[in-house]
Amino acid sequence: IISAAGSPYNLNGEYFRLVADNITVSGSTSNRSDVLLDGGYVTTEIFQVIGSNVTIKNLTVARARYHPIHVFPESKDTVGTVIDNVHVRDPGEQAIKINQNSAKTYSANGGTIRNSIIELTSSGRAKVESYSNCYTGGVDAHHAADWNISNNLISGFWCSNGLSEHGVHF
Numbered sequence: 547i548i549s550a551a552g553s554p555y556n557l558n559g560e561y562f563r564l565v566a567d568n569i570t571v572s573g574s575t576s577n578r579s580d581v582l583l584d585g586g587y588v589t590t591e592i593f594q595v596i597g598s599n600v601t602i603k604n605l606t607v608a609r610a611r612y613h614p615i616h617v618f619p620e621s622k623d624t625v626g627t628v629i630d631n632v633h634v635r636d637p638g639e640q641a642i643k644i645n646q647n648s649a650k651t652y653s654a655n656g657g658t659i660r661n662s663i664i665e666l667t668s669s670g671r672a673k674v675e676s677y678s679n680c681y682t683g684g685v686d687a688h689h690a691a692d693w694n695i696s697n698n699l700i701s702g703f704w705c706s707n708g709l710s711e712h713g714v715h716f
Contacts, residue, residue: 554582554608557589565620567597573604578633578663581605587638587673591616595654599626606633609670611677613643619652627657634662636670639681640711646689656692659685664713666702675707683711690716 562571571593573581583592583605592607595617607614614634617627634641641664644654664684666674674682684700687693693716700713 554584557583557585557592559588559590561585561589561591561594563594563596564600565596568599569597570601570603571605572601576604576631578604578606578631583607585610585614587611587677594618595627596620596624598622598624600624601628601630602632603628603630604632606635608633608635609638609673611638613637613640615641616643616645617654617657618643618645619647619654621647621652623652624654625656627654629657629659630661632662634664636665636667636673637682638673638677640683640686641666642685644685644687644690644693650689653689653691654687655690657690658694658696659698660694660696662698664698664700666704666710668702671702671705674710675705680705680708680710683715684713685715686711687716 590611592610592614703710
């Protein structure tokens with residue numbers, strides 16, 4: 547459980563690598579704005595989800611250089627990821643990225659993204675345009691199956707200098 551007194555946790559390049567199964571990372575209240583994990587565009591990814599049955603809930607993640615939340619297997623399938631009541635703001639690339647392993651032998655399946663806000667604001671858009679020529683989007687999944695994406699607000703994924711990816715792309 548993460549608790550904050552209204553100020554952000556500036557990660558300064560650090561991130562959470564969730565390798566073990568059955569982990570829950572949660573803000574101390576159900577108000578997702580009470581906890582802000584801020585990558586400051588220095589932290590590459592705020593959460594790397596490798597383990598199964600990992601839940602991230604009740605917090606805000608912002609300004610990762612690449613993906614604020616990245617779900618990917620390494621030595622076995624990753625299953626049962628839950629992202630609930632999370633505000634994902636101003637990613638440098640895709641907000642929530644879901645991949646197979648590099649050998650393409652394991653997948654991330656059976657996850658849920660619900661009750662969340664996934665957004666690119668005008669200040670974040672300026673970073674995306676300068677970093678990656680609009681290589682951004684909301685949820686971007688490859689070699690993944692049986693995900694439930696429901697009751698989310700996905701907004702702001704467009705650029706003046708290129709075509710962003712979709713709000714949800716499988």
